[in-house]
Amino acid sequence: MKKMTYKEAAAYIEETPKFTKKNTLENTKAILHHLGNPQDRMKILHVAGTNGKGSVCSFLASMLRAAGKHTGLFISPHLVDMNERFVIDGQQVDDEAFLEAFRIVMDCVEQIRKEGYAHPTYFEILFLIGMVLFEKARVEYLVLETGLGGRLDATNSIAHPLVTVITSISLDHTEYLGTTVASIAGEKAGIIKEGVPVVYDADCPEAADVIARRAGELEAPAFPVRGEMVKISAMTNKAIDFLINSGYYDYIELSISSVAEYQVKNAALAVTALKVMDREGRFTDEMIKQGITAMRWQGRMETVLPQVIIDGAHNEAGVKEFLKTAKRLEADYPVTLLFAAVEDKDYCRMIETICRELSLEQVIVTEVGGYRSVEAEKTAALFKEFGNVRVTACPDVEDAFLKALETKGEGILFCAGSLYLVGSIKSILRRMAHD
Numbered sequence: 001m002k003k004m005t006y007k008e009a010a011a012y013i014e015e016t017p018k019f020t021k022k023n024t025l026e027n028t029k030a031i032l033h034h035l036g037n038p039q040d041r042m043k044i045l046h047v048a049g050t051n052g053k054g055s056v057c058s059f060l061a062s063m064l065r066a067a068g069k070h071t072g073l074f075i076s077p078h079l080v081d082m083n084e085r086f087v088i089d090g091q092q093v094d095d096e097a098f099l100e101a102f103r104i105v106m107d108c109v110e111q112i113r114k115e116g117y118a119h120p121t122y123f124e125i126l127f128l129i130g131m132v133l134f135e136k137a138r139v140e141y142l143v144l145e146t147g148l149g150g151r152l153d154a155t156n157s158i159a160h161p162l163v164t165v166i167t168s169i170s171l172d173h174t175e176y177l178g179t180t181v182a183s184i185a186g187e188k189a190g191i192i193k194e195g196v197p198v199v200y201d202a203d204c205p206e207a208a209d210v211i212a213r214r215a216g217e218l219e220a221p222a223f224p225v226r227g228e229m230v231k232i233s234a235m236t237n238k239a240i241d242f243l244i245n246s247g248y249y250d251y252i253e254l255s256i257s258s259v260a261e262y263q264v265k266n267a268a269l270a271v272t273a274l275k276v277m278d279r280e281g282r283f284t285d286e287m288i289k290q291g292i293t294a295m296r297w298q299g300r301m302e303t304v305l306p307q308v309i310i311d312g313a314h315n316e317a318g319v320k321e322f323l324k325t326a327k328r329l330e331a332d333y334p335v336t337l338l339f340a341a342v343e344d345k346d347y348c349r350m351i352e353t354i355c356r357e358l359s360l361e362q363v364i365v366t367e368v369g370g371y372r373s374v375e376a377e378k379t380a381a382l383f384k385e386f387g388n389v390r391v392t393a394c395p396d397v398e399d400a401f402l403k404a405l406e407t408k409g410e411g412i413l414f415c416a417g418s419l420y421l422v423g424s425i426k427s428i429l430r431r432m433a434h435d
Contacts, residue, residue, distance in 0.1 A: 003103075004099070004102075004103075005099075006095040006098060006099055009098070009099055009102045010082045013082065013102075013122060013125050013126065014122070016119070016120075016121060016122045016125060017121070017122050020118065020119050020120070020121045020122070021118075021121070022121060022152070023118050023120065023121055023124060023154075024152075025152065025154070025156060025157050027117055027118050027120070027124070028120070028124055028127070028128070028154045028157040029157045030112060030115075030117050031105075031108055031109065031112055031117070031120060031124075031128055032128070032131065032157060034108045034111065034112050035104070035105070035108055035128065035131065035132060036135075038131045038132060038134070038135035039131055039142075039157070039158055040160075041135060042072070042134060042135070042139055042140070042141065042142040043140060043141045043142070043162050044141075044142045044143075044144050044158055044160075044161040044162060045057075045060055045141065045142070045143045045144065045161060045162055045163050045164075045165065045273060045277065046144050046146070046155065046156075046158055046161040046163075046164045046165070046191050047060070047143065047144065047145050047146065047164070047165040047166075047167065048145075048146040048149075048150040048153070048164070048165070048166050048167070048188040048190075048191045049165075049166050049167025049168055049169060049188060049201070050167070050168060050169050050170045050171075050184065050188070050315070050317065051167060051168050051170060051262075051315070051317050051318050051321070052167035052168055052201075052262065052265070052266045052269070053145050053146065053165075053167045054075050054076075054145060054297060054300070055263055055266040055295075055297045055300055056165055056167050056266045056269050056270045056273075057073060057075055057143045057144075057145045058073070058075070058295050058296070058297045059266060059267050059269075059270035059271075059291070059292060059295050060143045060165075060270045060273060060274060061073040061087070061090075061143045062090075062291040062292070062294050062295040063270065063271075063274055063283065063287065063288055063290075063291030063292065064141050064143070064274075064291070065089060065090055065291065065294075066287045066288070066290040066291035066294065067282070067283050067284075067287040067291070069140055069141050070089060070137075070138065070139050070140045070141070071088070071089055071090075071139060071140070071141045071142070071143065072086075072087070072088050072130075072133075072134035072137065072139035072141070072142040072143070073086075073087040073088075073142075073143045074086060074087075074127070074130040074134070074142065074143070074144050074145060074155075075087070075145045076123070076126070076145060076147055077419060078423075079298055079299055079419065079422055079423035079426050080423050080426050080427050080430070082098070082126070083095065083097075083098045084298075085126055085130065086098065086129070086130050086133050086134075088133070088134070088137045088139060093133055097133060097136075098129065098133070100136075101129045101130075101132040101133045101136070102125075102129055104132050105120075105125060105128045105129050105132060108128075120154075121154070123147045123148075123153075123154055124154045127147075127154045127155055128154075144158065144161075146188075146191065149187040149188065149190070150166075150187050150188040150189065150190040150191045151186075151187050151188075151189075151190020151191070152187075152190070153190075153191070155191075156190060156191055159193070160193065160196070161191075161193060161196055162196070162277040163196065163197050163198070163199065163273050163276055163277040164191050164192055164193065164196055164197070164198045164199070164220075165198070165199045165200070165269055165270075165273045166185075166188050166189065166191070166192075166198065166199075166200040166201065166211055167200075167201050167266065167269060168201045168203070168204065168207075168265075168317065169181055169184055169185045169188060169201070169204055169207035170184075170204075170315065170316060170317035171184065171315070171316065171317075180206075181204060181206045181207050182206050182207070182209075182210050184207075185206070185207035185208075185210035185211055186210050186214070188207075188211075189210055189211045189214040189215075192211070192214050192215055192218055192220050193218065193220065194218045194219060194220065195218070195219055195220060195221075196218075196220050197220060197221040197222075197223060197276045197277065198211065198215050198220050198221070198222055198223070199223045199225060199269055199272045199273040199276055200222070200223070200224055200225065200269075201224075201225055201265065201269060202224030202225060202226050203226055203227050203265075208224060212224070221276075223246075223248055223272055223276055225246065225265070225268050225269050225272055227265065229244060229245055229246045229247070229268060230242055230243070230244055230245075230264050230265060230268050231243050231245070232261070232264060233253075235259075235261070235328070237259055237329060237332075238257065238259065238303075239255055239256065239257050239258070239259075240255065240256050240258060240259070240260075240261065240263070240264060241253070241254070241255045242254055242255075242256075242264050242267075244267075244268050244271060244272075246268070246272055248272060248275060248276070249272075249275045250285075252271065252285050252288065252289070253289075254267060254271070254288070254289055254292045254293070255289075255292070255293050256292060256293065256295070257293060257294075257295070257296065258297075258301055259301055259303070259309065259325055259328075259329065260300065260301035260311075260321065260325050261321070261324050261325060261328075262321040262324070262325075263297075263300075263301070267292050267295075270292075271288055271292070274288065298422075298426070299311070299312040299419065299422040299423075299426070300312060301322070301325055304425070304426075304429055305405075305429075307333070307408070307410075307411065307412045307413060308405070308408075308412075308413045308415070309412065309413070309414050309415070310414075310415040310416070310421075310422045310425055310426075311325075311414065311415070311416045311422070312416075312418070312419040312421075312422045313416050313417070315345065315346075316346065316349065316350075316353075319350050319353055319354065319416075320353075322414075322416055323353070323354065323357045323358065326357075326358055326414055327357060327358065329412055330358060330359060330412070333410070333411045333412045334361040334408075334409065334410070334411035334412075335358060335359075335360055335361055335411055335412050335413075335414060336360070336361055336362050336363075336364070336404055336407065336408040336411055336412070336413045336414070337354070337358075337360055337362075337363045337364070337413075337414050337415075337416065338363075338364050338365075338366065338400060338401060338404045338413060338414070338415040338416075338421070339351075339354075339363060339364070339365050339366075339379065339383075339415075339416060339417040339421075340365065340366045340367060340368045340369070340373070340374070340376075340379070340397070340417050340418050340420065340421040341374045341379060341417045341418055342368070342369040342372040342373060342374060342418055342420060343369075343372045343373070343374055344372060345418070347374055347379070347382075347417070348382060350417065351379070351382045351383055351386055352382075352386045354387075355383060355386035355387030355389065356386070356387075360387065360389045361389075361390075361408075361411055362389065362390040362391070362392070362407065363380075363383050363387075363389055363390070363391045363392070364391075364392045364393075364394055364400050364403055364404045364407075365379040365380045365383065365391065365392070365393050365394070365400070366393075366394050366395060366396070366397045366399075366400035366401075366421070367395045367396075367397065368397055368418055368420035368421045368423075368424050369418060369420040373420075375395070376393040376394060376395045376400075377393050379393070380392070380393040397421070397424045397425075397428070398424075398428050401415070401424075401425055401428055
């Protein structure tokens with residue numbers, strides 16, 4: 001393959017869905033074998049779920065770093081730059097490292113296609129690039145987030161993780177994963193390996209039953225985490241203090257730098273996973289506390305400016321958790337909402353729920369997501385239909401964001417509805433900081 005710039009390589013990867021289809025895990029395993037099976041030289045923590053898996057991964061990586069461990073983190077999706085998906089010791093890999101790994105992977109692909117194997121898919125390429133990057137950096141621990149599902153996910157080519165984690169399960173991507181919570185849980189439970197401990201969110205009985213049954217079939221020690229195991233002791237508009245009393249280990253008092261209550265459960269899942277895999281007791285409570293407090297996760301109830309919070313809630317469960325936090329904060333501050341949606345999400349129900357649950361000061365709607373974008377006027381009409389609120393349609397996302405900043409006054413601005421919106425705002429803030 002010809003030598004490419006970072007932009008050309010990223011464009012090539014973005015184009016792959018147009019000429020590839022979903023491959024079997026055997027295809028991924030064959031390419032990994034040709035790359036020398038880099039995954040076999042890392043201690044891997046494998047995480048799946050519908051909501052919260054990125055946060056759980058970030059909590060795990062932060063705790064490992066606090067313990068002085070050389071740590072890799074593979075996450076998806078990216079918000080602005082493709083190499084956001086590859087993090088080593090808390091730092092996103094640079095363009096040069098990304099390009100070198102891309103070249104190694106694509107040279108391998110050219111060889112393996114001669115043997116009759118398929119060109120890797122978009123996500124496969126990114127996963128393979130990650131494996132090359134993390135091996136070249138000689139990371140000791142790798143926190144690995146699945147893509148869409150679990151059972152058929154490229155990351156499930158990993159045969160021997162230290163622990164698997166399954167976060168909350170809800171209806172999302174039903175066209176690929178199934179139309180019931182149980183069927184989706186079955187796909188996510190596909191990452192469970194024989195004899196490998198699995199930690200999972202057990203607050204949804206329908207999902208928990210499927211996960212527990214699969215763990216039993218594979219004789220995988222199962223550690224359900226339930227809401228009653230966690231008790232919040234204090235909340236502010238900057239942090240939440242809580243304690244975990246799981247029964248699996250001595251209770252521990254922690255603090256997260258987040259306004260989102262749902263991050264407490266995600267932290268509990270991550271702490272339990274670390275404790276479960278730490279048979280020799282090398283990770284002290286102080287390391288855990290430091291890692292949990294230090295964790296920052298892009299685009300999930302993230303405070304990006306004073307009184308400006310972005311949240312990538314884009315499905316029913318995500319919106320439900322977004323509303324919990326927004327309702328708590330609107331008791332003290334007037335709330336402005338900047339909102340955008342894409343066509344393949346149930347944005348009509350999202351808007352109806354938001355209007356029913358929040359007493360909004362104003363709403364500004366915009367457009368993101370390219371061909372999947374919902375027109376601002378269409379979205380504005382729904383807010384007017386479902387709520388008694390001042391609504392402004394502003395199709396240009398930068399104009400909309402600046403207008404929201406200008407008119408929010410002393411209140412809080414939430415930017416929600418789509419990860420595309422979150423990514424767009426991140427880009428705008430980066431430009432503003434550069435200028």
